[in-house]
Amino acid sequence: MKITGTFLDEISHDIPHQNWGRAEWDADFSHMKAIGIDSVYLIRSGHKRWITYPSQVLMKEQRAYQPPVDLVKMFLELADKHRMSFYFGLYDSGVYWHQGDYQKEVDINLKVIDEVWKKYGHFKSFKGWYLSQEISRKVGKIIDLYATLGKHCKDISGNLPTFISPFIDGTKAVYTFDNIESKPDSVTLDQHEKEWNEIFDGIKNVVDSVAFQDGHIEYDLLPGFFEVNKKLADKYGMKCWTNAETFDRDMPIRFLPIKFEKLRLKLEAARQAGFDKAITFEFSHFMSPQSAYLQAGHLYDRYKEYMKTLKP
Amino acid sequence: MKITGTFLDEISHDIPHQNWGRAEWDADFSHMKAIGIDSVYLIRSGHKRWITYPSQVLMKEQRAYQPPVDLVKMFLELADKHRMSFYFGLYDSGVYWHQGDYQKEVDINLKVIDEVWKKYGHFKSFKGWYLSQEISRKVGKIIDLYATLGKHCKDISGNLPTFISPFIDGTKAVYTFDNIESKPDSVTLDQHEKEWNEIFDGIKNVVDSVAFQDGHIEYDLLPGFFEVNKKLADKYGMKCWTNAETFDRDMPIRFLPIKFEKLRLKLEAARQAGFDKAITFEFSHFMSPQSAYLQAGHLYDRYKEYMKTLKP
Amino acid sequence: MKITGTFLDEISHDIPHQNWGRAEWDADFSHMKAIGIDSVYLIRSGHKRWITYPSQVLMKEQRAYQPPVDLVKMFLELADKHRMSFYFGLYDSGVYWHQGDYQKEVDINLKVIDEVWKKYGHFKSFKGWYLSQEISRKVGKIIDLYATLGKHCKDISGNLPTFISPFIDGTKAVYTFDNIESKPDSVTLDQHEKEWNEIFDGIKNVVDSVAFQDGHIEYDLLPGFFEVNKKLADKYGMKCWTNAETFDRDMPIRFLPIKFEKLRLKLEAARQAGFDKAITFEFSHFMSPQSAYLQAGHLYDRYKEYMKTLKP
Numbered sequence: 064m065k066i067t068g069t070f071l072d073e074i075s076h077d078i079p080h081q082n083w084g085r086a087e088w089d090a091d092f093s094h095m096k097a098i099g100i101d102s103v104y105l106i107r108s109g110h111k112r113w114i115t116y117p118s119q120v121l122m123k124e125q126r127a128y129q130p131p132v133d134l135v136k137m138f139l140e141l142a143d144k145h146r147m148s149f150y151f152g153l154y155d156s157g158v159y160w161h162q163g164d165y166q167k168e169v170d171i172n173l174k175v176i177d178e179v180w181k182k183y184g185h186f187k188s189f190k191g192w193y194l195s196q197e198i199s200r201k202v203g204k205i206i207d208l209y210a211t212l213g214k215h216c217k218d219i220s221g222n223l224p225t226f227i228s229p230f231i232d233g234t235k236a237v238y239t240f241d242n243i244e245s246k247p248d249s250v251t252l253d254q255h256e257k258e259w260n261e262i263f264d265g266i267k268n269v270v271d272s273v274a275f276q277d278g279h280i281e282y283d284l285l286p287g288f289f290e291v292n293k294k295l296a297d298k299y300g301m302k303c304w305t306n307a308e309t310f311d312r313d314m315p316i317r318f319l320p321i322k323f324e325k326l327r328l329k330l331e332a333a334r335q336a337g338f339d340k341a342i343t344f345e346f347s348h349f350m351s352p353q354s355a356y357l358q359a360g361h362l363y364d365r366y367k368e369y370m371k372t373l374k375p
Numbered sequence: 376m377k378i379t380g381t382f383l384d385e386i387s388h389d390i391p392h393q394n395w396g397r398a399e400w401d402a403d404f405s406h407m408k409a410i411g412i413d414s415v416y417l418i419r420s421g422h423k424r425w426i427t428y429p430s431q432v433l434m435k436e437q438r439a440y441q442p443p444v445d446l447v448k449m450f451l452e453l454a455d456k457h458r459m460s461f462y463f464g465l466y467d468s469g470v471y472w473h474q475g476d477y478q479k480e481v482d483i484n485l486k487v488i489d490e491v492w493k494k495y496g497h498f499k500s501f502k503g504w505y506l507s508q509e510i511s512r513k514v515g516k517i518i519d520l521y522a523t524l525g526k527h528c529k530d531i532s533g534n535l536p537t538f539i540s541p542f543i544d545g546t547k548a549v550y551t552f553d554n555i556e557s558k559p560d561s562v563t564l565d566q567h568e569k570e571w572n573e574i575f576d577g578i579k580n581v582v583d584s585v586a587f588q589d590g591h592i593e594y595d596l597l598p599g600f601f602e603v604n605k606k607l608a609d610k611y612g613m614k615c616w617t618n619a620e621t622f623d624r625d626m627p628i629r630f631l632p633i634k635f636e637k638l639r640l641k642l643e644a645a646r647q648a649g650f651d652k653a654i655t656f657e658f659s660h661f662m663s664p665q666s667a668y669l670q671a672g673h674l675y676d677r678y679k680e681y682m683k684t685l686k687p
Numbered sequence: 688m689k690i691t692g693t694f695l696d697e698i699s700h701d702i703p704h705q706n707w708g709r710a711e712w713d714a715d716f717s718h719m720k721a722i723g724i725d726s727v728y729l730i731r732s733g734h735k736r737w738i739t740y741p742s743q744v745l746m747k748e749q750r751a752y753q754p755p756v757d758l759v760k761m762f763l764e765l766a767d768k769h770r771m772s773f774y775f776g777l778y779d780s781g782v783y784w785h786q787g788d789y790q791k792e793v794d795i796n797l798k799v800i801d802e803v804w805k806k807y808g809h810f811k812s813f814k815g816w817y818l819s820q821e822i823s824r825k826v827g828k829i830i831d832l833y834a835t836l837g838k839h840c841k842d843i844s845g846n847l848p849t850f851i852s853p854f855i856d857g858t859k860a861v862y863t864f865d866n867i868e869s870k871p872d873s874v875t876l877d878q879h880e881k882e883w884n885e886i887f888d889g890i891k892n893v894v895d896s897v898a899f900q901d902g903h904i905e906y907d908l909l910p911g912f913f914e915v916n917k918k919l920a921d922k923y924g925m926k927c928w929t930n931a932e933t934f935d936r937d938m939p940i941r942f943l944p945i946k947f948e949k950l951r952l953k954l955e956a957a958r959q960a961g962f963d964k965a966i967t968f969e970f971s972h973f974m975s976p977q978s979a980y981l982q983a984g985h986l987y988d989r990y991k992e993y994m995k996t997l998k999p
Contacts (some may be wrong), residue, residue, distance in 0.1 A: 077626060077627055079632065079670060080632075080634035080635070080636075081669075081670050081673055082632065082635050082673035082674045082676075083673055084673070084676060111581060112594070112595070113636070117573065124597070128636070130636065131635070131636050240555065240556045240627050242554040308423065316628060317628065340464070
């Protein structure tokens, strides 16, 4: 199961920044290409008051800080240069929908989508949209949110593909800042299937792919959840991807690169479940030869060795 | 707003040690000079039983451990060599004043000051004193402590300058070991002004500069607090510096280098408030090209690019 | 006090993996040799479902995951190559004995010992056994566990040596994931002596050496505890080693390399107590020039300087 896409973690609220400039990003896209990654997904275009491009909408309406660099433009130029696909991740207010106001989250994003398509839609590498609100359960009006935003993304852009990347409400779905290893309660497989059946049904026409994060459940539960996810995706005509996390959720340091053995185990489970594609969160911190975490470069090497063992 | 000084974090209780020898420190002073840092401030000469120089006073009276190297001597020699200014940070018992006994903290430090001036006062680079007890509020007899120690430093050394580096009691003023993102209560701007007005009034003749740490409040509160700090410093004839923290307080890993965007935002706020000078805590872990945290080297590069955009 | 042995931390539940391949391990054994380390100790051969070699016993009976590499074989081959001694660390179920079922922990390990000796006993570098269950107090049937497993290790292998590496139940014996600096209660020296007197008495014939971890008590308590440990070891004819931890337990990041000054202080205490040998947990993350933690390489350099000051 080859990893062919990666998120770009610009605006993070829990992963320290690497302070890369254009030269480092350019090199990183080369490193990605070298192992077969052809798509990059901006994890979000903004979070609270931090934004990735000089958005008039967000600076005015969300009092966002003027960013020092236009990262969206830079990523698109680099994606053009390296012949990669770029997906734009929507804005996450970090407030509205978390507090139950899904409509406000939708409203600001409709403007962001308009602004972004106008500013950057002409780039050859602009190939799709990522609906960045991350959920694990059928919360509030999330179906409406995905449906409205997904539809607008597709309508404005000539039907470019959209995707979401939820997580499973497993024992490891704990808040990063809470120093606990795991929580006692977690979703059952049945309940997971029931809720996601409803969600998929509500978004099937406007969300093309779903890429569940693979890090919140114990390793031996992966096959069961993967099977359900694939079955549901097939049922509603969506593509089933895996978001193979390349950081380790099991360690007291949150977060450093994952042990290769764990990544391999997760990728193998996705392969056996017949998934369509594997992407990762994320290459540049956790898998790149130039990451500040030197374990990442070794993971890159181990992954390359693993690729050689895969059938073409 | 250029950074022209940095703390030297030898004796840290919460930042892991880099285990540098003289060669690495020598190189680091060169890296500092290359971006315009001309002053180094020893964060403290000792903490509890760990000390930076073989102090007879502290080994005898505080049962301090004999240090393997005389760091004070080394730093002074390197400062001489690189034509930089060195400020000596006083001893922090970690106990006495924390438990309300300010007099004991004063007494041991009076002896440390005597000892240090005798041992190292002849160094050309010995240019001032840092009163290392860090506060955010008008606690206990802190005014007396600063006043007594500041006066003695100046009396013994021919009036060399002194400074303090307090923090603001904002939502991010949480204990490093407590894994919480922020605390619900924080000081109001009015209360901050009231308390610091009293403190400055009590220390104005013996403390030359105040360098508030800039990391404990939300970014949008910086202008308000900076304005008050500058106003108060002006009122009492003190210099107003900013201590621009180069580590990121917003992340679950405590601590790694800050995102450049955040540092720039803080420096810009200090510039707009008309501050006299910017220093940082601290260069060697969080901004140095040879730091164990490779993000620091990239921060160094981003900062150099930023410097080029500043008016001379 | 020279460090002449190190654990190999393959299967860790709290220290992030470096993702090294054979080339990196080969180089690391060279780095070890260069400072006088002649013995490596596998910290455990498996933990829960993660294992270091393709054990039929553990895959069948513990549903262990098939490992991507046979690390035991690789370590033995490298130990042969570098003329070092290898000690095999037993399996830790992470469950049975933690929940009071010592017999199940013994039973599975008896099979592991048989399997391992048959598979790897012919390697020249296979020189002993490490009983990997870590304790600080006389809990449950731990004496029986050590006695039974130690005896079987020795019986099957022609009396190869065995050792244990307990910790002291000091203020720093806190759970890694609990973000607290220290716990209020800790064992008294008298109680420690009483319990370990009983344990040593019960295992004296089948455990050759004891290497207490040196990181769980305050530095000024080391001489007292070391004296008791040495006295007890002498009384029962066991060798007394120190397990000099090269990571720093005092920091909010758990864990990065220790400050050299602290390591030196601990080694000097062991020397003064007349210990037979110093080993460390562990070289590859915390002391190696190729560690992902660059502080480790500087610790290596500082340690080499220290070695030069030691009498031959």
